[in-house]
Amino acid sequence: MNAGIVGIGRYLPEKIVTNADLEKMMDTTDEWIRTRTGIEERRIADDNTNTSDMGLVAAQKAIKDAGITPEDIDLILVATVTPDQPFPSVACMLQERLGAKKAAAMDVSAACAGFMYGIITGKQFVESGAYKYVLVVGVEKLSKITDWNDRNTAVLFGDGAGAVVVGEVSEGRGILSFELGADGTGSKHLYQDEYIIMNGREVFKFAVRQMGESCVHVLEKAGLTKDDVDFLIPHQANIRIMEASRQRLELPVEKMSKTVHKYGNTSSASIPISLVEEIEAGKIKDDDLIVMVGFGGGLTWGAIAIRWGK
Secondary structure, eight states: OEEEEEEEEEEEEEEOEEHHHHHSSOOOOOOHHHHOOOOEEEEETTTOOOHHHHHHHHHHHHHHHTTTOGGGEEEEEOOOOOSSSSSSOOOHHHHHHTTTTTTTEEEEEGGGGGHHHHHHHHHHHHHSSSSSSEEEEEEHHHHHHHHTTOOOHHHTTTTTEEEEEEEEOOOOOOOOOOOOOEEEGGGGGESSSSSSSEEHHHHHHHHHHHHHHHHHHHHTTTTTTTGGGOOEEEOOSOOOHHHHHHHTTTTOOOBOOHHHHHHOOOOOHHHHHHHHHHHHHTTTOTTTEEEEEEEEEEEEEEEEEOOOOO
């Protein structure tokens, strides 16, 4: 049995905060932000919209796209570091609000790599035959843990949600290989105290190396080469990190997803948000080979090679 993605959905808050808006709030410039990060604007949720609210909309869309009902979901995995509250989990909140009465539910905490951890976990349950459908949601309200007086981090982050339904797909399609990893010795470089604290230089060095290596590793595990890759969806953290991954795979610019300029770094939501964007734009077609790769605080990382289609 092959597990793959059978439904997709996303949610983005309406409020747009541009670099020009940030120029009025702190000592920064549009040029400085764009040249170092590639970010031009980001979405920020209002005070009345919490993590579970965004995740709910994305989940409902993914379930509808899969052509199933909430009662068909066996397990809900929510990747987030910004839950509404310490417990109950966002996953349990979604279980109740969706009406997914038979679903088990838990949150996954792997920062920006959380969605990759979630989808790879979901794959195991489906391929073992234990569960038929697993809902995986990546959702963050990073604006509530961002120090808006720290110009080094405040310019980076945005809010949003993306969701997929993992289920059985036809022969030859689905998740062909994966890699998960962690290096706890790097935890001091990216963590949350009251707000997000980041050693940008160290995180950049780690991400440039690890993202490229993970892309190559999942191709090797699947018995494939760089020439087989049709599209790359990297975690949308920083355009320079993303470009390093693209160049490692020797892909042309048009074969890499780029949404960071519109949405900023949405942590665990960035890969599923970008996936929906590229599907809707017609850039990903059935039987295309897609590589998805993310990294985050922990330090954590994860990647998959997936043959697209149901």
